[in-house]
Amino acid sequence: MAERETWGTRIGFILAAVGSAVGLGNIWQFPFKTSTEGGAAFVFVYLVAALLIGLPAILGEFVVGRRANINAVEAFDRLKHPAWTVVGALGLLTGLWILSYYSVVGGWVTRYIVGSATGAYFAAPAEYFGRVSMGWEAIAFHGGFMAVTAGIVAFGIEDGIEKATKLMVPSIIVMLVGLAVYAFTLDGAGAAYEFYLSPDFGFIADNLGTIVPYAVSQAFFSLSLGMGAMITYASYLGDDDSLFADGSLIVVLNTAVGLLAGLVVIPLLFVQFGTVPDAAAGGGAGALFVSVAQAFADLGMAGRALGVVFFGVVLVAALSSAISLLEVVTSYVVDNYGYSRPATAFGFGGALFALGTLSAWNTAWLGWFDSLAYGVLLPLSVLLGVIFVGWVYGPEAVDEIQKGTSNGGSFATAWLWSVRTYVLAGVFVTLYLGVTDIYSAPPIPFL
Ligand code: TRP
Numbered sequence: 001m002a003e004r005e006t007w008g009t010r011i012g013f014i015l016a017a018v019g020s021a022v023g024l025g026n027i028w029q030f031p032f033k034t035s036t037e038g039g040a041a042f043v044f045v046y047l048v049a050a051l052l053i054g055l056p057a058i059l060g061e062f063v064v065g066r067r068a069n070i071n072a073v074e075a076f077d078r079l080k081h082p083a084w085t086v087v088g089a090l091g092l093l094t095g096l097w098i099l100s101y102y103s104v105v106g107g108w109v110t111r112y113i114v115g116s117a118t119g120a121y122f123a124a125p126a127e128y129f130g131r132v133s134m135g136w137e138a139i140a141f142h143g144g145f146m147a148v149t150a151g152i153v154a155f156g157i158e159d160g161i162e163k164a165t166k167l168m169v170p171s172i173i174v175m176l177v178g179l180a181v182y183a184f185t186l187d188g189a190g191a192a193y194e195f196y197l198s199p200d201f202g203f204i205a206d207n208l209g210t211i212v213p214y215a216v217s218q219a220f221f222s223l224s225l226g227m228g229a230m231i232t233y234a235s236y237l238g239d240d241d242s243l244f245a246d247g248s249l250i251v252v253l254n255t256a257v258g259l260l261a262g263l264v265v266i267p268l269l270f271v272q273f274g275t276v277p278d279a280a281a282g283g284g285a286g287a288l289f290v291s292v293a294q295a296f297a298d299l300g301m302a303g304r305a306l307g308v309v310f311f312g313v314v315l316v317a318a319l320s321s322a323i324s325l326l327e328v329v330t331s332y333v334v335d336n337y338g339y340s341r342p343a344t345a346f347g348f349g350g351a352l353f354a355l356g357t358l359s360a361w362n363t364a365w366l367g368w369f370d371s372l373a374y375g376v377l378l379p380l381s382v383l384l385g386v387i388f389v390g391w392v393y394g395p396e397a398v399d400e401i402q403k404g405t406s407n408g409g410s411f412a413t414a415w416l417w418s419v420r421t422y423v424l425a426g427v428f429v430t431l432y433l434g435v436t437d438i439y440s441a442p443p444i445p446f447l
Contacts, residue, residue, distance in 0.1 A: 006238045013241070014249055017224075017233050019165035021254040022172065023321030024105050025222040027314055030258035031265035032287040035276040037214050038207060040199040043262065045215040047255065049426075054219040055251050056415055056423045057382055058230055060389035062243045063400045065234030071332050072228025075235070081392060087384045091228035092329050094377040096348065098227070099325045100356040101369045103149065105285075106318040107141030107360065108133055109311050112289060116296060116307025125293035126282030133286065138360040143353055149322045150349025153330050154342040168316045169253070175310055176260040179292065183267035192270035196262055213433040216426065217374040222254055224321070226381035228328045242404040244411060265291045285363055375434030383427045390419035 007013040034042050068075035073088035111132050115121045121128035132138060183189055204211060220226050234243070268291035269276050269283065277283035282290035292310065296303035326348060333344045359366035389397050398412045405411070 007236050010241055010246065013233065013237060014246055014253075015166055015169065016162070017230065017246075017250050018169055018253050019162075019320050020229055020233065020324040021222060021224045021250060021321075022169055022257050023317050024102060024109075024314075025218070025321075026254065026258040027172070027176075027261045027317060028105055028285075028288045030218065030222065031262045032283070032285055033214060033218055034196065034262050035266060035269065035283055035287050036279075037211060038203055039195040039266075039276070040197050041201075041204045041207070042211055042215055043196065043259070044199040045204060045211050046218055046258075049212075049216045050219040050223070050251055050255050052418075053216055053423050053426050054223050054225065055247055056418045057220070057225055057386060057427070058223055058251065059243055059247045059401060059415060060385055060397070060419055061225060061230035062234040062237070062247060063389060063397045064385070064393075065231035066237045066239070066241075066243070066403075067396070067400045068231075069235050071235065071335070072231040072328060073332050074336075075231055076388070079393065079396075081388070084384075084388050084392065087381065087388060088228055088231070090377075090381045090384065091226055091231075092332065094373065094381050095227035095229070095325045095328055096352060097369065097377060098221075098373050099149075099322060100352045101359040101366050102318070102322055102325070103146045103352065104138060104142045104356050104360045104366060106145035106149075106315070106322060107138060107143075108289060109315045109318055110145055111137070111141045112293070112311040113308055113315060115293075116304055116311055119297075119304055121293045122297040122303070125297060126277075126286070126290045128293070129282060129286040129289045133289075134360065134362050139357050142356050142360040145318075145322070146349050146353045146356065149319060149326055150345045152319075152323050153326045153349075154345035156341060162320075164316050165320045168313060168320065169257075171313050172257060172317060173260065175313060176257070176264055179295065179310075180260060180263040180267075182295065183264055183271065186267070186271045188271040188274065189267035190270075191274075192267040195270070195276070196266045209433050210437065213379070213430045213437065214374065216430040217378045217434065220378045220382050221374070222258060223251065224324075226378045226385065227325065229324055232328055232331075239403045243401050244405065244415075261288075268292060268295050279363075285366065371438060375438045376431070379427055379431035379434055383424070383431055386419050386424050386427055390416065390424060394420070 007016070064075050064079065065072070068078040070078050072091055073085055076082060076084035076088055112121070115128065115132070224230055265287055266276070269287060272291065272294050273281065279285065293307070296307040296310070299306060326345060329348055330341065330345045333339055334341050359369055394416060398416050401415060402409065402412045
């Protein structure tokens with residue numbers, strides 16, 4: 001058997017992982033969940049969750065991936081714990097579920113590139129979003145996005161996208177900083193910073209039951225956890241890399257992009273609406289689109305060009321994430337069941353397109369798919385992974401995480417202690433609250 005490829009450089013791995021992690025979760029979802037879940041209170045809990053739960057959990061996936069040196073499903077077999085293969089399988093399922101509506105939002109982004117070029121949304125951004133986010137047009141653009149994703153995976157032509165990803169992360173940061181500074185100069189943005197950056201701890205205490213599960217699951221989604229992706233990426237890592245150093249950098253960069261997106265979207269919403277609008281007025285899932293659309297509209301002709309560039313870069317971010325979501329499943333099926341790569345990629349792509357038409361037809365469905373991912377699939381998948389790494393694989397995991405570090409002993413022990421205790425408890429509580437939330441108020445559309 002040929003020796004398995006490894007990442008050429010440490011920075012190559014970090015950029016690839018950040019490229020997968022940075023996507024619609026940071027740019028679209030984080031600002032809008034912040035706006036609906038209590039502003040700074042949500043941001044605060046999210047930061048704590050990303051650092052104290054997300055980081056140990058991503059390290060757990062790195063440990064499994066590098067140790068096993070193979071895809072997420074077979075990894076557990078390779079580690080001699082075949083029963084835990086169910087964790088890998090659940091991860092694939094979660095990824096597919098999420099991709100079905102991720103692609104719908106990718107379609108919106110594509111639609112907005114066209115809309116920026118023609119200035120179609122300039123007159124009435126909120127009304128425009130209402131029109132293009134649901135119905136036949138949304139289905140068509142969702143289909144286009146999914147077809148491109150499947151096409152790239154089918155023909156194994158990620159090369160171009162990988163190169164684009166290297167440019168993407170820096171250009172997203174530059175554009176978000178530029179827009180954040182612009183928003184800062186506008187009248188009416190002031191109140192936004194209070195809302196976004198000054199947490200009310202009383203509010204957190206009173207709403208712990210909803211803020212915690214949303215914030216923790218948001219951290220998982222954004223870090224691409226619980227979907228086998230990070231296991232797969234780390235399977236290409238060499239033993240001389242420090243998992244802790246790489247993981248910390250990935251978490252910090254990914255979190256920074258989300259925070260920056262919030263610094264753009266929330267002030268722009270306040271400038272237009274004087275508050276964060278509800279979904280009907282252009283908030284909720286429309287927050288990113290309606291807020292920056294208005295800013296571009298205000299800039300006139302220059303706004304058209306800026307809009308094309310901005311949504312273009314967001315599209316690259318969305319595509320690179322969607323591709324790695326689909327790639328995890330496709331490579332597993334191709335390697336193990338002998339189907340051809342194009343048939344597999346287009347097969348899954350077609351099925352997910354069909355599933356996603358519900359979300360594209362009505363955003364109530366999109367909300368329902370999202371609730372199930374957040375409330376059940378993500379926390380369950382991460383919980384099982386954490387139990388495995390902490391309690392089943394424990395000592396060997398410690399051995400693995402120490403590789404590539406000079407004095408990893410006490411750190412490794414602290415990490416193992418964390419996944420065995422409070423991380424596990426935190427994810428369990430998240431799952432429990434997510435399930436009870438869905439049970440008490442089923443977000444089932446039209447019922
Ligand atoms: N993290 C990505 C985002 O924030 C979405 C995502 C979730 C993802 N799981 C993934 C991407 C797995 C690639 C692989 O948008």
